[in-house]
Amino acid sequence: MKYCPRCGVELEEQVDRCVLCGQLAVRTRPATADAAGLAYPKTPAGDVSGVAHGSDVEIGADAFARVVRDSLSEAERRRVAVELLAVSFGSALLVTVPIDLFTHGAFTWSKFSSLGVVSTWLFLSIPLILAGAPWLQYAVLAPYLILAAFLLAVFRNDLGSFLRYGFPVTIAVDALAASTLAIVAAFRRKGLNAVAVFLCGLAVLSLFVEGAIDLNASGALSLDWSVIVAIALVPVAGLLFHLHYRVVDQASLRKLFRL
Amino acid sequence: MKRSAFSSHRTERRDASRLSDPYYRLDNSAILTAAIADRSGPFVFRLTCTLDHTVDLGALGFAMARLAPRFPCLNVRMGHGVFWHYLDPLRRAPVPEAERVWPAEPMPYRRNQPLFRVMAYGRRIACEFHHAITDGTGAMAYLRALVCDYFVQKGVELDSEELTRMGIAHADEPVSIEECEDAYARYFTHPLPPPPPRPQAFQLPGYRRHEGYRETVGSTPLAAIHSQARSRGTSITGFIAAVYLAALQDVYEAMPPGPRRRASRLLSVQIPVNLRTRYPSRSVRNFTLLASATLDLGLGHWNFDEILARVHHELGLGVSNKELARQLGRNVAGERNALGRPLFLPLKSLVLRRINAVMGVGTYSGSVSNLGQVTLPEAVASRVLSIGFLPARSAAACANLGVISWRDTLYLSIGSLAMKRDLERLVFTRLASLGLEFSVACNEAFERERP
Numbered sequence: 001m002k003y004c005p006r007c008g009v010e011l012e013e014q015v016d017r018c019v020l021c022g023q024l025a026v027r028t029r030p031a032t033a034d035a036a037g038l039a040y041p042k043t044p045a046g047d048v049s050g051v052a053h054g055s056d057v058e059i060g061a062d063a064f065a066r067v068v069r070d071s072l073s074e075a076e077r078r079r080v081a082v083e084l085l086a087v088s089f090g091s092a093l094l095v096t097v098p099i100d101l102f103t104h105g106a107f108t109w110s111k112f113s114s115l116g117v118v119s120t121w122l123f124l125s126i127p128l129i130l131a132g133a134p135w136l137q138y139a140v141l142a143p144y145l146i147l148a149a150f151l152l153a154v155f156r157n158d159l160g161s162f163l164r165y166g167f168p169v170t171i172a173v174d175a176l177a178a179s180t181l182a183i184v185a186a187f188r189r190k191g192l193n194a195v196a197v198f199l200c201g202l203a204v205l206s207l208f209v210e211g212a213i214d215l216n217a218s219g220a221l222s223l224d225w226s227v228i229v230a231i232a233l234v235p236v237a238g239l240l241f242h243l244h245y246r247v248v249d250q251a252s253l254r255k256l257f258r259l
Numbered sequence: 260m261k262r263s264a265f266s267s268h269r270t271e272r273r274d275a276s277r278l279s280d281p282y283y284r285l286d287n288s289a290i291l292t293a294a295i296a297d298r299s300g301p302f303v304f305r306l307t308c309t310l311d312h313t314v315d316l317g318a319l320g321f322a323m324a325r326l327a328p329r330f331p332c333l334n335v336r337m338g339h340g341v342f343w344h345y346l347d348p349l350r351r352a353p354v355p356e357a358e359r360v361w362p363a364e365p366m367p368y369r370r371n372q373p374l375f376r377v378m379a380y381g382r383r384i385a386c387e388f389h390h391a392i393t394d395g396t397g398a399m400a401y402l403r404a405l406v407c408d409y410f411v412q413k414g415v416e417l418d419s420e421e422l423t424r425m426g427i428a429h430a431d432e433p434v435s436i437e438e439c440e441d442a443y444a445r446y447f448t449h450p451l452p453p454p455p456p457r458p459q460a461f462q463l464p465g466y467r468r469h470e471g472y473r474e475t476v477g478s479t480p481l482a483a484i485h486s487q488a489r490s491r492g493t494s495i496t497g498f499i500a501a502v503y504l505a506a507l508q509d510v511y512e513a514m515p516p517g518p519r520r521r522a523s524r525l526l527s528v529q530i531p532v533n534l535r536t537r538y539p540s541r542s543v544r545n546f547t548l549l550a551s552a553t554l555d556l557g558l559g560h561w562n563f564d565e566i567l568a569r570v571h572h573e574l575g576l577g578v579s580n581k582e583l584a585r586q587l588g589r590n591v592a593g594e595r596n597a598l599g600r601p602l603f604l605p606l607k608s609l610v611l612r613r614i615n616a617v618m619g620v621g622t623y624s625g626s627v628s629n630l631g632q633v634t635l636p637e638a639v640a641s642r643v644l645s646i647g648f649l650p651a652r653s654a655a656a657c658a659n660l661g662v663i664s665w666r667d668t669l670y671l672s673i674g675s676l677a678m679k680r681d682l683e684r685l686v687f688t689r690l691a692s693l694g695l696e697f698s699v700a701c702n703e704a705f706e707r708e709r710p
Contacts, residue, residue: 007357008381009316019316020357020379029313035381036309036644038474038702045357189280249338249347249370252280256340259600 001027006041008032021045078128085128089121111155119148134181142174164216172208176201189250196240203230203237283332283346287443287590288545289391293337293344294608295615299467299654299676301365302390304661306402307383307647314379318412319355319405323377325430326404327352332439332544333375333392333401337368342604346374346392355379361471362649362702363387363674377405382644384409390545390651395630396533397543402646403635404428410639421636435541442540443591451588457622460527460553461511463657464518466678472652473675475683477690477697478645481632481669484695491564493571495662496629499671500528500552500574501567502693503660506685507624508566511556513681524556529623532578548586550577551623563693620655629662640666649674658682671697680705 002011002025004018010033011018011025018025022045032041093114100110122144130136149170153162180201184194210226244250285293292302327334334353335346353373358380366374366389374389375398384406388398407427411417422429488498507526511519531547540546552570554561561569576582593599602610633646643665649672650659658675671690673683683701690697 003313007379009314009319009379012317018357020355032381033313036383038476038700039381039383040360040362040702041358041380042360044360191280250280251338251340251347255280255282255338255345255347257342258284258340258345259342 001029003027003030003033005030005032006043006045008035074131078131082125082128085121085125089117092117112152115148115151115155119144134185138178138181142177145174146170165212168212169209172205172212176205176208189244189252191250191252191256192240192244192248193250194253196237196244199233199237199240203233206230281348282338283335283348283439284441285344285346285391286441286545287587287594288394288547289346290344290594291611291615291619292390294611296365296389296391298365300620300652301363302651303363303366303387304390304395304398304651305363305385305387305647305649306395306398307385307645307649308402308406309644309647310382310384311642311644313382314384315409315413316355316379318409319377319379319384321412322405322408323354324352325408326401326428329404329428329430329432329434330401330438330543331434333388333397334373335392336370336372337374337389337391339368339604342601342607344391344604349373353377358383358385362474363472363652375401392545393543394531394533394545394547395628395648396535396547397545399630399633400426400428400543403633404430406635406643407639410642415638415642417636417638425634425636427635437541438543440540440542441544442534442538442542442546443587445540446534446538447587447591449588450592451585453589454582454585457527457551457618458525459523459621460525460624461507461523461556462621462624462655463507463510463677463682464514464522465681467654467657467676468678471703473673473677473680473683474649474702475673475675475680475687475699476647476701477671477687477699478668479671479690479695479697481664481667484669487693487695491567493567494574495669496530496627497552497571497574498567499629499660499662500530500627501563501570502686502689503528503625503627504552504554504566504570505561505563505689506682508554508556508561509685509689510681512560526554526556527623528552529626530574530577531626531628532583534583537580537583548583548590550574550582552577563689620653623656625656625658625660626650627660627662632664645670648672652676660686 002013002015003009004011004021004023005026006023007018007020008030009018009020016025017023032039096113096117097107097110100106100108123141126137126140130140146167149166150162153159153166180197183197184190187193206226206229207223210223211221214221214223248256296302331348332346334349336349338345338347349371351371353376356376356378358378362385364387366376366387368374374392376387378385378387384402386398386402386405388401393401404427407417407422408430417429419429419431423432484495484498488495491498493501504526507528511522511524511526514522529549529551532550534540534546534548535542538546550573552573554566554569599607599610628648628650630648634640635643645668646663646665647670648661648663650661652674653659654676657677658673661672661674663670663672671686673686675683687697687699
């Protein structure tokens with residue numbers, strides 16, 4: 001039988017040093033082996049803190065995942081939010097459209113405000129209605145974005161601007177949203193790293209938007225403001241990646257920003 | 260039906276199994292302790308179990324590994340969010356550590372470091388817990404399960420049905436949802452009128468030590484102290500709280516006139532109340548509120564019978580459902596305050612420290628915490644020599660009392676950061692003068708104290 005002279009515990013036969021304090025194991029039973037009551041070691045365990053590290057027993061995530069939380073379920077909270085949004089935005093429509101009809105006898109400015117109200121409602125409600133299915137949300141909102149740009153051009157009787165600016169920019173927004181979603185979906189822990197990817201996407205988008213404007217307006221590419229935006233955003237994204245992977249232990253936004 | 264702060268809990272539950280990164284919110288008590296814990300008040304308490312043989316490190320480590328999935332809400336580390344702390348589950352099981360030179364040392368929040376530690380020394384297994392994860396009852400649930408599983412590894416046959424009957428968790432049973440619940444949130448429904456503000460209380464005079472923690476333990480036959488308390492018409496907890504108050508009164512009266520005039524004349528002892536006995540919960544997290552016993556020395560000298568009567572009645576009032584309900588209402592409503600919630604965590608910690616200084620630690624002279632009788636299956640109990648409980652350090656309250664009963668012995672521990680041992684001496688001499696035979700031991704040898 002082997003013992004640790006400092007900790008007084010029994011050790012396994014194959015070890016040469018105590019796994020607790022790093023002292024050399026001994027075969028003769030030390031006085032500390034009978035330590036009890038209020039006896040404490042005279043010295044600290046020594047600089048062997050690396051000796052006792054975690055075992056290889058993995059703990060299932062579902063054990064703690066069923067903890068009682070709040071009174072309303074997530075689905076109920078979402079339903080309430082969707083109802084509130086529908087009532088608020090519906091009220092806006094019910095006010096603006098009749099006023100326009102009453103004062104002008106036709107749809108004039110209310111076409112634009114209605115498009116804005118409906119678009120905002122959709123972009124706020126669809127993530128709540130289709131929660132947990134990001135690609136479904138994308139399948140609804142991405143085509144709608146192009147449709148909204150098209151309707152805007154139709155309302156202004158300016159289909160040319162849609163083809164020159166609206167269409168390429170909305171396609172770029174959709175494509176970048178798809179790439180950002182795909183990258184974020186691949187992350188095991190979605191925290192500040194997701195924000196960083198979003199910022200990088202924003203930097204690329206600004207370059208594309210300025211490119212589209214330059215080519216259509218002057219026929220030549222001369223990037224200026226978008227480069228400044230990218231130079232500002234990319235280091236911030238880098239800092240967020242650093243924070244996520246090195247500082248806050250890959251904590252999710254849900255944990256970090258819980259109110 | 261009339262609503263009550265302790266009415267039945269709402270049954271809607273959010274299924275967290277979808278979360279890619281699950282975590283625990285801190286319970287109401289843990290929010291405060293996590294924010295204010297520091298070297299002078301680390302909120303780390305200690306339970307010990309002395310065996311009839313030298314601890315087998317392999318068996319202990321194996322038992323801990325088996326029990327880690329069984330106690331998921333204990334095997335967590337402290338995480339810092341933007342607005343709140345949170346508890347992050349650890350994927351690796353904890354392992355035994357070397358005993359430290361002093362008990363109940365601070366437990367800094369480290370990455371991948373659980374908020375409890377199990378230490379082996381000779382024949383003793385010691386578990387130290389941060390109050391952010393559990394209270395005495397939850398910690399005792401873990402220690403009982405650990406000791407039983409340790410003996411299973413050593414070849415002792417234990418019937419799992421018997422363990423379940425005795426309320427001892429074992430590795431082969433599934434985790435209950437209720438064990439990880441925030442019971443404060445479960446039983447809080449709406450705010451109530453808060454308890455009246457408490458004045459600042461007398462604090463033990465003298466210098467505090469910056470290193471170490473003196474642990475003085477007295478043991479006495481349980482039957483003797485039980486009959487003594489019963490004959491005086493009170494409980495063991497009430498009896499010991501009265502002894503503590505009497506000792507504090509002796510300290511106050513022995514002070515020189517100048518400091519005595521400046522000191523508060525209100526003696527106040529806080530007594531944690533285990534709410535599980537009143538509001539059904541199997542939570543192994545915190546579920547405790549505080550009752551208090553007070554003496555106003557402005558009214559003159561109190562004899563022991565007067566102190567006993569006052570403590571008994573005050574405790575009776577303090578643990579009534581309505582008193583506890585409004586204490587819970589104040590605490591949880593404070594946590595849910597719309598102005599407080601969006602405060603950034605460092606700022607929130609500052610505010611909580613201030614609140615604790617004014618409404619918390621400053622209003623108590625000390626505490627008496629009784630974990631009650633510990634039971635284990637006979638095959639294990641016959642090989643366990645003693646069980647110990649040491650309350651957490653506190654520089655302000657200075658000396659705290661912990662009480663625990665094992666088989667036919669009661670252990671009374673005094674954990675103190677005071678340089679002088681006056682309070683320990685006064686407590687045990689008072690008990691001796693009441694006819695109770697205490698065998699007293701201390702973790703540090705007596706050295707002549709400076710005047």
